[in-house]
Amino acid sequence: MAKILVVDDDTTFCIMLKNWLGKRGFEVENAFSYKEAVKKLDKETFDLVLTDLRLPDKDGIDLLRLIKEKTPETQVLLMTGYADIQTAVTAMKLGAFDYVAKPVIPDEILKKLQEALKLETEPAKPVQAKVKTTAFAYIKGVSESADQQYEYIRLVGPTMMTVLINGESGTGKEYIARLIHLTSARKDGPFVAVDCGAIPRDIATSELFGHVKGAFTGAACDKQGYFVTASGGTIFLDEIGNLPYDVQVQLLRALEERKVHPVGSSVDVPFDVRIISATNENLKEAVAEGRFREDLYHRLNEFSIQALPLRERKEDIMVFANHFLDKANEELGKQVAGFDDEVMRIFNTYAWPGNLRELRNIVKRATLLCQGKLITKICLPPELSQKPVEPEKTMGTRREMEIELIKEALQKCRNNKSEAARMLQIDRKTLYNKLKNYGLEDL
Numbered sequence: 001m002a003k004i005l006v007v008d009d010d011t012t013f014c015i016m017l018k019n020w021l022g023k024r025g026f027e028v029e030n031a032f033s034y035k036e037a038v039k040k041l042d043k044e045t046f047d048l049v050l051t052d053l054r055l056p057d058k059d060g061i062d063l064l065r066l067i068k069e070k071t072p073e074t075q076v077l078l079m080t081g082y083a084d085i086q087t088a089v090t091a092m093k094l095g096a097f098d099y100v101a102k103p104v105i106p107d108e109i110l111k112k113l114q115e116a117l118k119l120e121t122e123p124a125k126p127v128q129a130k131v132k133t134t135a136f137a138y139i140k141g142v143s144e145s146a147d148q149q150y151e152y153i154r155l156v157g158p159t160m161m162t163v164l165i166n167g168e169s170g171t172g173k174e175y176i177a178r179l180i181h182l183t184s185a186r187k188d189g190p191f192v193a194v195d196c197g198a199i200p201r202d203i204a205t206s207e208l209f210g211h212v213k214g215a216f217t218g219a220a221c222d223k224q225g226y227f228v229t230a231s232g233g234t235i236f237l238d239e240i241g242n243l244p245y246d247v248q249v250q251l252l253r254a255l256e257e258r259k260v261h262p263v264g265s266s267v268d269v270p271f272d273v274r275i276i277s278a279t280n281e282n283l284k285e286a287v288a289e290g291r292f293r294e295d296l297y298h299r300l301n302e303f304s305i306q307a308l309p310l311r312e313r314k315e316d317i318m319v320f321a322n323h324f325l326d327k328a329n330e331e332l333g334k335q336v337a338g339f340d341d342e343v344m345r346i347f348n349t350y351a352w353p354g355n356l357r358e359l360r361n362i363v364k365r366a367t368l369l370c371q372g373k374l375i376t377k378i379c380l381p382p383e384l385s386q387k388p389v390e391p392e393k394t395m396g397t398r399r400e401m402e403i404e405l406i407k408e409a410l411q412k413c414r415n416n417k418s419e420a421a422r423m424l425q426i427d428r429k430t431l432y433n434k435l436k437n438y439g440l441e442d443l
């Protein structure tokens with residue numbers, strides 16, 4: 001049984017990966033820092049170390065150097081954000097087997113692990129499809145708008161129409177896209193989610209359409225782009241409004257010709273993919289301002305779905321809260337039965353700026369803290385238990401406070417956005433959205 005050490009300071013991710021790989025026959029240990037990893041490596045030998053490039057004390061490159069010095073036969077696989085891909089390429093020169101871009105897709109890690117450990121790839125067992133169906137539980141809601149949303153998904157799902165989903169962050173746009181995919185004849189094909197807001201401008205073309213070996217410095221081998229990876233399935237282009245203008249032109253051409261042109265290649269590659277995109281900005285405005293191509297907008301928007309903010313469908317709040325409570329009980333091994341009246345009142349009056357994602361996180365935290373049968377006010381973070389203030393009065397101060405906090409975090413993290421997001425306890429995507437909304441993109 002191959003022994004693997006996963007090193008990342010994101011404890012939830014480590015635990016999740018440990019369980020996931022454990023079920024696939026690997027023996028997995030976790031370390032949450034460089035120091036802890038070194039301790040474990042001193043005690044035992046691992047066949048492979050999967051490490052984040054950024055660790056709280058030192059970085060993955062230091063760990064790679066140490067491993068290659070002590071046990072050169074141990075394979076090292078790096079996990080990295082887009083901003084560090086260049087460093088990851090350097091790491092390969094230092095002996096790393098390969099790297100995977102974050103956010104990582106478990107199946108991609110599994111494939112790389114098998115390559116690195118020279119294991120036989122499992123016969124076409126649909127691991128991917130299985131993981132998705134067990135982890136994905138779409139809750140419909142009971143409000144009128146939820147009914148309509150569900151009906152739209154049901155109708156558009158089986159068609160090949162492109163769908164544009166509009167809605168604030170955390171309203172469930174990706175969940176809607178996944179359900180459309182699962183309702184379609186392509187449900188057994190891949191569902192590939194691409195965060196267009198997180199791909200750096202200079203590698204966007206190669207990430208989407210692929211490249212051939214030697215196309216540019218660092219292109220050590222041929223790379224399949226997301227479009228080809230999604231063949232036979234669905235590609236979900238999240239934050240489509242952030243796609244650079246020149247890439248928009250290439251995307252439009254690809255959609256018209258149903259072929260992609262990998263960077264540096266002389267041949268076009270056909271693809272067979274359903275396209276769903278999402279945005280949290282008003283794309284019509286972006287078109288009017290000349291930031292988004294009108295012809296592409298119409299191509300992507302054969303059908304549109306609005307994901308409503310939670311505060312505009314209050315009847316759904318407790319439905320989702322109970323669903324997230326069930327999930328949290330399961331994940332944390334707890335048996336919390338529900339919410340007391342005061343908490344329900346608070347939930348129904350709070351504005352939920354982070355929508356379903358915020359509700360999920362708050363319920364999970366409260367479940368962890370809950371000592372009794374019901375979740376009470378003391379299990380909630382202070383911003384929820386305080387009396388709601390009129391929105392108009394808070395907007396200015398909340399915005400100013402957020403801008404200050406973001407600037408301070410970026411300064412402290414020397415502009416490293418992933419670290420700043422971690423410090424602010426929000427995910428990287430939310431930070432990018434906030435930077436965009438507050439006009440701080442140049443920071």
Ligand SMILES: Nc1ncnc2c1ncn2[C@@H]1O[C@H](COP(=O)(O)OP(=O)(O)OP(=O)(O)O)[C@@H](O)[C@H]1O
Pocket residue numbers: 137138139140167168169170171172173174175176238280307356357360429430
């Ligand atoms: N219909 C649903 N049923 C159950 N859970 C849901 C549903 N929709 C959203 N969620 C929960 O809310 C979280 C956020 O949803 P999702 O990622 O789809 O939002 P989003 O609008 O795509 O966010 P962003 O704009 O930040 O990309 C999900 O991870 C899931 O936990």
